[in-house]
Amino acid sequence: MGIETTRTDRKGNKEFRELPKATDTTSKSKPRKSRRRRKKMLPVQMLFETCKEVFANSGTGIVPSTEDIERLRAVLDKMKPEDVGLSPEMVYFQTPVSRRTPAITYLHLYESEKFSMGIFCLPPNGVIPLHNHPGMTVFSKLLFGTMHIKSYDWVVDASSDTSANENPLEITAPAGRLAKVKVDSDFTAPCNASILYPAEGGNMHCFTAVTTCAVLDVLGPPYSDPDGRHCTYYHEFPFTSVSVDGVSVPEEEREGHAWLQELEEPKDLEVVGAMYRGPEIVEK
Numbered sequence: 001m002g003i004e005t006t007r008t009d010r011k012g013n014k015e016f017r018e019l020p021k022a023t024d025t026t027s028k029s030k031p032r033k034s035r036r037r038r039k040k041m042l043p044v045q046m047l048f049e050t051c052k053e054v055f056a057n058s059g060t061g062i063v064p065s066t067e068d069i070e071r072l073r074a075v076l077d078k079m080k081p082e083d084v085g086l087s088p089e090m091v092y093f094q095t096p097v098s099r100r101t102p103a104i105t106y107l108h109l110y111e112s113e114k115f116s117m118g119i120f121c122l123p124p125n126g127v128i129p130l131h132n133h134p135g136m137t138v139f140s141k142l143l144f145g146t147m148h149i150k151s152y153d154w155v156v157d158a159s160s161d162t163s164a165n166e167n168p169l170e171i172t173a174p175a176g177r178l179a180k181v182k183v184d185s186d187f188t189a190p191c192n193a194s195i196l197y198p199a200e201g202g203n204m205h206c207f208t209a210v211t212t213c214a215v216l217d218v219l220g221p222p223y224s225d226p227d228g229r230h231c232t233y234y235h236e237f238p239f240t241s242v243s244v245d246g247v248s249v250p251e252e253e254r255e256g257h258a259w260l261q262e263l264e265e266p267k268d269l270e271v272v273g274a275m276y277r278g279p280e281i282v283e284k
Contacts, residue, residue: 047075050072050075053068053071060198063198077141077193079141084278085279088144088214090121092121095123095124101269102122106118107119110281112222115219115220117216120214122147126209130206130260131233133204134232136221136229140195142187145188145209146186147207147209148185148187148208149186154199154203155179178260180256180257181256233262233265234261
């Protein structure tokens with residue numbers, strides 16, 4: 001993977017080239033060496049260093065600046081499976097014949113109070129159920145394969161006093177909450193990284209592997225039960241199956257809405273941790 005430098009770096013390079021040959025460049029030597037080191041840096045190390053800068057002031061609900069988001073996206077967009085030591089033939093992506101629901105493997109790369117990096121390895125038909133990312137900014141890069149992504153954002157100020165219409169058993173306490181579909185599509189690598197934010201961009205999403213898939217995830221800040229950033233799973237109900245006083249959606253938009261109800265961690269979800277064996281990340 002090539003390294004895309006920041007706008008500041010590109011401007012600095014231009015200014016350095018325009019200096020007369022006789023000019024004393026001693027004061028510029030350190031920045032120049034620093035740029036040279038960054039160019040030689042392994043892609044996964046470059047990702048780590050960029051995350052440290054982008055999430056330096058990370059906290060619940062704090063979104064990095066637009067410039068920082070684009071910097072990190074640029075690095076992720078160029079990440080390849082070999083940059084993290086992965087290929088579709090590895091054991092993580094194989095499903096025993098005896099299993100109905102494929103287990104998902106999680107490769108832990110790094111975690112601090114500011115951000116986390118990890119890779120989800122999904123065999124065909126593997127599913128990461130609909131879940132949220134409270135107060136977090138999340139970057140997801142599909143390294144290989146085809147994946148269906150469905151995501152939602154909450155409809156602001158929508159009532160949560162729901163009662164079932166067609167099936168009285170559908171919505172029970174706790175009540176559902178109205179959400180609008182943000183994405184409902186297949187994605188095939190290579191493709192750009194997707195980004196979701198604390199209150200928009202598809203904060204609740206579900207991943208379904210159409211083929212063998214690997215997804216590199218960067219979360220800032222990471223999940224944390226003590227800080228109230230715990231993962232919540234949801235069951236979705238069609239908008240038309242629930243009747244709510246005072247809530248209406250135009251007929252043509254109803255398929256793009258659903259009621260989401262919190263539920264316990266799905267019983268058929270199995271995520272197995274495994275050792276990351278790709279290029280080493282050096283924490284300086």
